[in-house]
Amino acid sequence: MNFYKKAILTLSGAGMMLGCTHKELETNQGVIIDMRVRRTATSCILDMDGDGQADRQITIMDKHFPDYVSVGDTIRYKTKDKDKLSLSVAPSNIVDVNGRTLEELRQQQQINLLRGRWGQEKQR
DSSP states (O other): OHHHHHHHHHHHHHHHHHHOOOOOOEEEEEEEEEEEEOSSOEEEEEESSSSSSOOEEEEEOOTTGGGSOOTTOEEEEEESOTTOSEEEEOGGGEEEETTBOHHHHHHHHHHHHHHHHTTOOOOO
């Protein structure tokens, strides 16, 4: 009886593991053609194919993101749902903005805060 319990638990566990499919994150790239800034999130309208028309909307849940990103910037991000037209992207899934990583943008923000306290000019 003990053997059957172990066999059933093992087979049911293996079945559950087979049911879990792992989707790979794909990197997408687009040019920001419009931005809507809210208190805790930023919605960006992206042109994915270079025709100047809206192709996708992404929402980024980071309140400092719009300080260093503007219309015309190129953003690369990773997502599982590459075909969805409107999706929410975690800040950790942002690959880069104009070749600068999110960590570099946050470091620039800290430098600008320091310069602002001393009355010096900020950088973008």
